[in-house]
Amino acid sequence: MIQMCNVPRYADADMAEIQKMREAHQVLKHVDYEPKDLYHGYTDKRLRIDLSANSVEILDIPQEVKEKFVGGKGYCLRYLWDATNPETKWDSPENAITMSAGPIAGITQYAGTGKCLVCTISPMTDIPIDSNVGGYFGPFLKFSGFDVLELTGKAEEDVIIVIDGNKGTISIEKAPLEHKDAHVLGEELTAMYAEDEKDRKNVAVVCSGSASEHCNLSMLNFTFYDPKRNVVRLKQAGRGGIGRVFANKHVKALVCRFKGVKANLNHVYDIGILNKDGLKFHREIATLDDKQNSMRKSGTAYSLRTLSDYDILPTRNYKYGGTDKIDEMAPEVWQNQWLTQGGADGCWYGCSMACAKTADHFLLKTGPYKGQRVCVDGPEYESAAGLGPNCGITDPQAILELNFYCDTYGVDTISYGTMTAFLMECYENGILNKERTGGLELEWGNIEADLEMLHLMARNEGFGKIAALGSHKQKEYFAKMGWGDMAFMNDIAMEQKGLEYSEYSSKESLAQQGGYGLTNKGPQHDEAWLIFMDQVNNQIPTFEDKAEALYYYPMFRTWFGLLGLCKLPWNDIVPADNSLTDEPAKVPEHVDNYLDLFYGVTGVRIDRDDMIRQSERVYNFQRIFNIRLGKGLRKNDAIPYRSQGPVTEEEYLSRQERYDGQLVEQVGLTPEQVKNMSLQEKMAATRKHREAEYERLIDAVYPKRGWTLNGVPTVAHLKELGMDLPELLAVVEPLQDAQP
Amino acid sequence: MKRLEKDESLCIGCRQCEEACSQAFYKVSDPAKSCIRITDREDGTHAIAVCTQCGKCAEVCNTGVITQDAKGVYRLNKKECAGCLMCVGFCPENVMVQCDDYLEPSKCTACGLCVKACPTGPIRIVEE
Ligand code: SF4
Ligand code: SF4
Ligand code: SF4
Numbered sequence: 043m044i045q046m047c048n049v050p051r052y053a054d055a056d057m058a059e060i061q062k063m064r065e066a067h068q069v070l071k072h073v074d075y076e077p078k079d080l081y082h083g084y085t086d087k088r089l090r091i092d093l094s095a096n097s098v099e100i101l102d103i104p105q106e107v108k109e110k111f112v113g114g115k116g117y118c119l120r121y122l123w124d125a126t127n128p129e130t131k132w133d134s135p136e137n138a139i140t141m142s143a144g145p146i147a148g149i150t151q152y153a154g155t156g157k158c159l160v161c162t163i164s165p166m167t168d169i170p171i172d173s174n175v176g177g178y179f180g181p182f183l184k185f186s187g188f189d190v191l192e193l194t195g196k197a198e199e200d201v202i203i204v205i206d207g208n209k210g211t212i213s214i215e216k217a218p219l220e221h222k223d224a225h226v227l228g229e230e231l232t233a234m235y236a237e238d239e240k241d242r243k244n245v246a247v248v249c250s251g252s253a254s255e256h257c258n259l260s261m262l263n264f265t266f267y268d269p270k271r272n273v274v275r276l277k278q279a280g281r282g283g284i285g286r287v288f289a290n291k292h293v294k295a296l297v298c299r300f301k302g303v304k305a306n307l308n309h310v311y312d313i314g315i316l317n318k319d320g321l322k323f324h325r326e327i328a329t330l331d332d333k334q335n336s337m338r339k340s341g342t343a344y345s346l347r348t349l350s351d352y353d354i355l356p357t358r359n360y361k362y363g364g365t366d367k368i369d370e371m372a373p374e375v376w377q378n379q380w381l382t383q384g385g386a387d388g389c390w391y392g393c394s395m396a397c398a399k400t401a402d403h404f405l406l407k408t409g410p411y412k413g414q415r416v417c418v419d420g421p422e423y424e425s426a427a428g429l430g431p432n433c434g435i436t437d438p439q440a441i442l443e444l445n446f447y448c449d450t451y452g453v454d455t456i457s458y459g460t461m462t463a464f465l466m467e468c469y470e471n472g473i474l475n476k477e478r479t480g481g482l483e484l485e486w487g488n489i490e491a492d493l494e495m496l497h498l499m500a501r502n503e504g505f506g507k508i509a510a511l512g513s514h515k516q517k518e519y520f521a522k523m524g525w526g527d528m529a530f531m532n533d534i535a536m537e538q539k540g541l542e543y544s545e546y547s548s549k550e551s552l553a554q555q556g557g558y559g560l561t562n563k564g565p566q567h568d569e570a571w572l573i574f575m576d577q578v579n580n581q582i583p584t585f586e587d588k589a590e591a592l593y594y595y596p597m598f599r600t601w602f603g604l605l606g607l608c609k610l611p612w613n614d615i616v617p618a619d620n621s622l623t624d625e626p627a628k629v630p631e632h633v634d635n636y637l638d639l640f641y642g643v644t645g646v647r648i649d650r651d652d653m654i655r656q657s658e659r660v661y662n663f664q665r666i667f668n669i670r671l672g673k674g675l676r677k678n679d680a681i682p683y684r685s686q687g688p689v690t691e692e693e694y695l696s697r698q699e700r701y702d703g704q705l706v707e708q709v710g711l712t713p714e715q716v717k718n719m720s721l722q723e724k725m726a727a728t729r730k731h732r733e734a735e736y737e738r739l740i741d742a743v744y745p746k747r748g749w750t751l752n753g754v755p756t757v758a759h760l761k762e763l764g765m766d767l768p769e770l771l772a773v774v775e776p777l778q779d780a781q782p
Numbered sequence: 783m784k785r786l787e788k789d790e791s792l793c794i795g796c797r798q799c800e801e802a803c804s805q806a807f808y809k810v811s812d813p814a815k816s817c818i819r820i821t822d823r824e825d826g827t828h829a830i831a832v833c834t835q836c837g838k839c840a841e842v843c844n845t846g847v848i849t850q851d852a853k854g855v856y857r858l859n860k861k862e863c864a865g866c867l868m869c870v871g872f873c874p875e876n877v878m879v880q881c882d883d884y885l886e887p888s889k890c891t892a893c894g895l896c897v898k899a900c901p902t903g904p905i906r907i908v909e910e
Pocket of ligand 1: 153154155156176387388389390393394395396397398608609610611
């Protein structure tokens with residue numbers, strides 16, 4: 043087992059080199075400002091930077107915006123809407139990247155309170171994407187005086203934007219010499235802007251990586267400096283290609299420096315409440331984490347084996363729900379052989395859940411950094427599952443290498459994993475072959491080919507250019523080239539709205555099919571992660587339960603994004619007596635903690651219904667934003683059949699007993715009839731049934747959400763929410779009577 | 783390593799130690815603000831909780847604010863402390879002090895004031 047106390051500190055950056063890089067900067071704009079102190083969690087200030095004009099504006103956030111949008115994702119979407127128009131594309135200059143940490147963010151007493159939300163119009167989906175990310179940038183931005191940052195326009199050459207929240211300065215600087223890969227750039231900028239070694243923890247960097255200039259799957263890395271390891275750690279705003287937009291604006295990095303993190307920089311209403319709940323929660327983790335999920339030991343990767351056991355772990359492009367090789371990546375393997383134990387691995391101060399694990403001094407075997415020893419952040423469950431079994435890989439060494447390179451190149455591990463799984467299945471079916479891939483043998487489990495494709499993608503060479511498109515555009519390309527049948531590819535490419543699925547096989551869980559399909563941004567589990575509840579804990583057994591869950595949980599979970607919170611401390615640990623509560627799945631005590639935190643910070647008492655209301659306003663706003671951009675109707679909530687049922691014969695046969703049984707129990711055939719059916723007939727009957735079930739689910743969920751059967755928020759519902767804003771009514775009014 | 787050692791059989795539960803500790807650092811008489819904690823057992827004996835200088839608090843602190851001094855005593859640098867309270871929550875002896883009037887918690891420095899205040903000798907400072 044690798045213990046933190048035995049991990050050698052990482053080497054310092056070469057200061058002479060860094061000095062040279064700094065001297066090459068050319069300041070395009072410098073602004074002095076008076077940082078506004080926070081009051082009850084807010085600065086009520088917005089920082090708007092237009093890169094085309096090199097202008098920096100500091101604007102007030104009106105009370106009405108605060109009341110209706112709360113903060114975080116609410117603010118991000120509000121100001122993204124205002125910056126854009128119905129024709130805006132991801133690479134339009136007016137497209138904005140908005141970032142906001144939310145009113146609770148930046149407190150230090152409670153776990154998971156340092157999140158920053160990031161939104162932009164996505165190059166993958168052409169609608170708003172939102173991502174929730176750790177690291178220190180979000181809280182530092184607040185402490186520097188801004189509730190939200192908005193980047194618009196395009197710089198002519200690569201620039202960095204530097205905010206110093208202590209000195210009150212903002213500058214836009216041409217920065218030609220710094221490297222592009224995140225693990226290098228993060229170190230360079232941290233060393234450059236820290237006054238000395240002790241000051242490094244006060245510098246936070248946002249950057250993508252070398253793939254971001256041409257790869258749709260690009261994300262943003264948010265750093266924090268780890269003083270115990272002497273290394274810059276990377277957390278990701280992963281989904282939807284935000285890194286591509288960032289690079290398209292020629293932003294190389296954002297830097298925010300803030301020295302002096304203390305327990306009450308938010309100038310909260312009642313710090314005693316935060317102390318009490320925070321301490322209670324830390325004690326819960328200290329005593330129960332080992333007995334529950336061991337998040338402190340293996341991070342979210344703990345769940346790989348459980349999910350494989352329950353037929354949920356996507357395997358070979360979601361054909362199967364588990365692998366008999368799962369022991370190779372069991373929690374003990376990560377804990378005993380790869381992940382450093384005993385580190386203080388929170389991605390913000392006070393995160394006792396500490397899920398941000400690392401593999402330290404990991405020796406790279408391929409690529410531009412081959413032979414170097416590096417710090418690999420993760421792998422998180424999604425990365426390990428997507429890069430691993432979904433592509434037929436169970437070797438932790440390979441998963442860590444892929445994870446490292448995805449991060450440093452700025453590539454979203456989830457999209458990369460799911461897309462590679464699709465490409466491997468295309469290879470299996472002859473849609474791709476060695477000639478078409480330029481020599482890459484994309485067979486299941488071919489680690490070398492997988493890594494080579496990733497390196498090619500970062501260099502924008504060969505088949506890497508195709509990989510950089512993402513599955514949605516790949517399908518079109520393969521069909522256009524006459525390589526594959528579009529209907530089959532639509533069935534097996536696990537993407538919806540242009541975004542690749544995250545790593546849960548929803549085939550056997552109707553609730554999770556809706557959890558993915560009925561999302562705003564595309565199939566990411568953060569809105570409605572119901573699969574555990576449905577398939578493991580059996581907490582939402584009836585159809586009505588599932589439909590209700592698809593109303594409640596997306597709203598409940600949206601709330602975390604408004605406030606700047608991480609969801610993991612909500613239910614990846616539960617109080618000892620949780621199972622005795624009326625609704626264990628909701629973890630009522632933790633929900634009460636969050637209501638306390640809201641009150642403690644803002645001084646405004648809200649109850650559980652108000653919480654849902656706050657989310658519903660923003661959720662409906664986002665839905666209408668999608669409609670405004672042409673992708674928010676029922677037809678856009680259709681999902682690939684692979685996520686609903688068996689596409690191929692081998693999939694059917696792998697669960698034949700279950701599927702045959704369901705033809706009797708659910709479809710109403712007699713055992714005799716089933717026995718006499720051919721495999722094709724059974725598959726067709728299963729498909730018909732499952733597709734109808736999904737439609738039935740939509741019919742039940744939309745009205746609960748206050749939407750028409752075409753997925754359009756009703757005017758009455760908007761009125762009820764106080765969201766009958768003229769710009770929203772203008773979008774939905776003409777669609778009120780339109781049929782799906 | 784310098785630390786407090788205890789022998790509960792000699793404790794009479796007078797709480798002079800708690801008084802001395804909370805007075806020394808918080809200038810009040812309040813057992814909740816003491817880094818040594820006495821609880822009465824039903825059988826008339828007393829449990830003494832002291833800091834064992836185990837270092838758990840230092841391990842969980844993400845900024846390395848708690849470090850060992852030359853004598854092995856874990857010391858908390860309040861100036862750099864972010865007040866996250868993880869150290870308080872993870873202390874296996876539950877002897878760190880958190881109070882809402884201060885932004886930072888505090889811990890035992892093995893100063894020995896409690897030893898001096900104690901009339902019967904169940905606690906002593908050892909250096910090993
Ligand atoms: S639980 Fe993990 S992701 Fe969430 S805040 Fe803590 S360290 Fe970060
Ligand atoms: S305060 Fe608690 S955790 Fe820290 S050294 Fe003392 S006994 Fe250990
Ligand atoms: S309260 Fe201070 S000393 Fe304790 S863990 Fe947090 S930052 Fe470290």
